Amino acid sequence: MLSYTLRRLAFAVPTVLIISLIVFLMLDMAPGDPTGSLPLTIPLEVREQIRQSLGLGEPVFVRYFKWLQMTVITEPLHILAGLTGWDIAPGGPRILSWQTRSPVGDILVQRVPQTLWVVGLGYLFGILIALPIGVISAYRQYSWFDQVGTFVSMVGFSVPTFFTGIVFILLFSVTLGWFPSMYDTTHVVRDWNSFLFQAKQIAMPVAVLALYNASQISRFMRASMLDNLNQDYVRTARSKGMGEQTVVLVHVLRNSMIPVVTVIAIGIPTVFTGAIITEQIFRVNGLGDALIRAIYVSDWPMVQTITFIFAILIVLFNLIADVLYGILDPRIRYD
Amino acid sequence: MLETSEPVLQVQGLKTLFNTRSGNLHAVNSVSFNLQAGELLGVVGESGSGKSVTMMSLIGLLPTPPAEVQAGSVMFGGQDLLKLSQRSLQNLRGRDIGFVFQDPMTSLNPVFTVGFQIMEPLRRHMGMNKSEAQARAIELLDLVGIPDARRRLKDFPHQFSGGMRQRVMIAIALACDPKVLIADEPTTALDVTIQAQILELVKELRQKLGMAIIWITHDLGVIAGIADRVMVMYGGQVVEYGPVREVFANPAHPYTRALMTTVPSVRGARAPKLNVIEGQPPILSQHPIACPFRARCPKAFDRCGRENPARYDVAPGHDAACFWDYQTGAPR
Numbered sequence: 001m002l003s004y005t006l007r008r009l010a011f012a013v014p015t016v017l018i019i020s021l022i023v024f025l026m027l028d029m030a031p032g033d034p035t036g037s038l039p040l041t042i043p044l045e046v047r048e049q050i051r052q053s054l055g056l057g058e059p060v061f062v063r064y065f066k067w068l069q070m071t072v073i074t075e076p077l078h079i080l081a082g083l084t085g086w087d088i089a090p091g092g093p094r095i096l097s098w099q100t101r102s103p104v105g106d107i108l109v110q111r112v113p114q115t116l117w118v119v120g121l122g123y124l125f126g127i128l129i130a131l132p133i134g135v136i137s138a139y140r141q142y143s144w145f146d147q148v149g150t151f152v153s154m155v156g157f158s159v160p161t162f163f164t165g166i167v168f169i170l171l172f173s174v175t176l177g178w179f180p181s182m183y184d185t186t187h188v189v190r191d192w193n194s195f196l197f198q199a200k201q202i203a204m205p206v207a208v209l210a211l212y213n214a215s216q217i218s219r220f221m222r223a224s225m226l227d228n229l230n231q232d233y234v235r236t237a238r239s240k241g242m243g244e245q246t247v248v249l250v251h252v253l254r255n256s257m258i259p260v261v262t263v264i265a266i267g268i269p270t271v272f273t274g275a276i277i278t279e280q281i282f283r284v285n286g287l288g289d290a291l292i293r294a295i296y297v298s299d300w301p302m303v304q305t306i307t308f309i310f311a312i313l314i315v316l317f318n319l320i321a322d323v324l325y326g327i328l329d330p331r332i333r334y335d
Numbered sequence: 336m337l338e339t340s341e342p343v344l345q346v347q348g349l350k351t352l353f354n355t356r357s358g359n360l361h362a363v364n365s366v367s368f369n370l371q372a373g374e375l376l377g378v379v380g381e382s383g384s385g386k387s388v389t390m391m392s393l394i395g396l397l398p399t400p401p402a403e404v405q406a407g408s409v410m411f412g413g414q415d416l417l418k419l420s421q422r423s424l425q426n427l428r429g430r431d432i433g434f435v436f437q438d439p440m441t442s443l444n445p446v447f448t449v450g451f452q453i454m455e456p457l458r459r460h461m462g463m464n465k466s467e468a469q470a471r472a473i474e475l476l477d478l479v480g481i482p483d484a485r486r487r488l489k490d491f492p493h494q495f496s497g498g499m500r501q502r503v504m505i506a507i508a509l510a511c512d513p514k515v516l517i518a519d520e521p522t523t524a525l526d527v528t529i530q531a532q533i534l535e536l537v538k539e540l541r542q543k544l545g546m547a548i549i550w551i552t553h554d555l556g557v558i559a560g561i562a563d564r565v566m567v568m569y570g571g572q573v574v575e576y577g578p579v580r581e582v583f584a585n586p587a588h589p590y591t592r593a594l595m596t597t598v599p600s601v602r603g604a605r606a607p608k609l610n611v612i613e614g615q616p617p618i619l620s621q622h623p624i625a626c627p628f629r630a631r632c633p634k635a636f637d638r639c640g641r642e643n644p645a646r647y648d649v650a651p652g653h654d655a656a657c658f659w660d661y662q663t664g665a666p667r
Contacts, residue, residue: 232441241429
């Protein structure tokens with residue numbers, strides 16, 4: 001298993017490198033100019049100097065390798081140095097955001113916690129809701145519980161998050177006034193009351209994401225349970241006199257979790273990318289929000305880096321899914 | 336061995352039906368039989384004749400709904416199993432009545448070790464702790480002829496061959512020393528040499544442990560080889576029941592007689608063509624008011640379409656459900 005994992009990791013390196021090249025080149029060829037959003041009164045030669053100072057005068061492959069080096073070495077080291085206080089930050093240039101002129105790594109460090117809290121909680125709650133719902137719906141197939149669950153997850157899955165988000169804001173913020181419609185990042189949790197406010201402001205974006213994720217995962221869980229409930233080994237477990245709880249929650253669940261865990265693992269990076277819209281609606285200044293703003297002003301270094309991070313996450317979690325599959329299913333051995 | 340004192344299992348008038356969208360399926364109709372202690376009862380019949388459903392009904396293993404056990408009684412150890420709660424049935428299953436199913440490839444849970452699956456009923460019913468259960472599991476694997484038992488406990492089902500998996504299933508079924516073992520076509524999915532090995536194993540275990548066995552099969556050869564008594568089923572009903580020698584020597588029901596002729600013989604002249612029973616098995620959605628075999632029966636006459644024949648004694652301990660008397664060759 002270990003050698004398989006290492007082999008897969010080794011294979012992941014060229015994959016990620018090719019993705020980085022594609023991401024870089026595509027954005028490099030895209031129209032857009034770092035000075036495009038500056039006032040028109042700036043004369044042309046000054047604009048050209050700004051471009052030169054941003055390193056745009058150099059050939060494309062030089063810029064690619066510099067960007068790559070900074071993305072995988074310089075910026076991570078700076079981030080690590082900032083987090084731990086160790087003196088490991090290398091000198092030399094860093095990737096600068098064209099719009100803010102500050103290093104991309106520093107911006108990401110500010111942005112990631114919001115995304116992790118809001119989106120991460122949304123995904124986590126989604127899973128926690130989905131698994132029991134999936135199990136019960138399958139065990140009581142066609143019961144009213146299953147019918148309601150099927151309907152809700154159909155709605156939750158087919159209605160996009162930007163719509164549910166707006167409906168939630170209209171209903172719970174505007175009409176009922178229960179929750180704030182905007183996420184205040186500067187809010188600091190100090191005591192019980194400020195914690196309560198934090199819980200309130202995070203509730204709606206988390207609920208929107210949880211609903212969406214839960215509908216998807218609960219469907220998978222239900223289908224997987226149904227596949228397994230009719231298997232012969234379930235009858236064997238019953239014939240041994242095992243109680244229904246053991247039969248369903250030990251024998252069937254363990255088998256049903258195999259594909260579901262894989263789906264959950266593969267879904268984690270898409271949660272980051274998919275949350276772009278939800279972050280916009282609730283004004284959560286997370287990673288997705290940073291990406292959208294960077295695209296608006298053609299801030300290519302920012303877009304390249306965030307896109308590349310998403311790509312790494314997708315490759316990484318695919319690998320994790322494969323390894324989990326091997327751990328959960330004894331029939332699969334990669335050696 | 337036959338006709339001992341009190342039977343271990345007494346089934347009276349068992350009726351099971353399936354509620355389906357297109358009406359009720361009468362899968363088991365008034366099935367009655369006794370199982371004596373230590374005897375091996377062979378149950379034969381074609382697919383869909385109600386063999387498995389009968390045995391699953393006994394012990395509440397059918398999914399309800401759609402299945403519904405409508406009438407009858409199943410006396411076992413002084414109580415009627417059909418009146419027991421699901422919880423009491425659970426206590427009985429695996430402890431007093433063991434099961435072996437047809438397909439050993441799918442009957443074991445693929446994600447748990449064989450040891451875990453053997454130890455489960457031991458810990459549930461016998462209150463054994465882990466090390467006791469493990470010792471017993473090793474003993475059981477030895478008993479069913481799996482070499483290197485201690486090491487193999489840690490293996491998963493996919494690491495065993497089909498025959499070995501069926502041995503594991505038998506080990507699970509025998510774990511708590513059941514009084515009755517119900518084997519539902521345990522050798523159908525295995526190839527012939529493995530089938531012979533499993534049969535030998537069961538014969539041997541029966542001698543060692545002395546439990547009663549119900550052996551479901553559609554292979555008459557197997558029945559002739561191991562059974563003490565045979566029950567022939569057709570269309571959800573018992574059509575003939577008796578000691579195996581008696582039934583094979585004097586089959587009284589036209590269906591049993593027809594079944595005997597379909598078995599190809601390796602001795603004597605080569606038959607130009609395999610014998611078959613013409614026609615289709617009965618449609619179980621119709622209410623059983625007539626003999627289920629009448630459409631395919633060479634001896635059928637008008638009464639067979641009006642009434643469902645009751646079982647009559649052909650000889651002591653041997654009965655058949657037919658209006659036609661095989662001895663006189665005339666209607667009774």
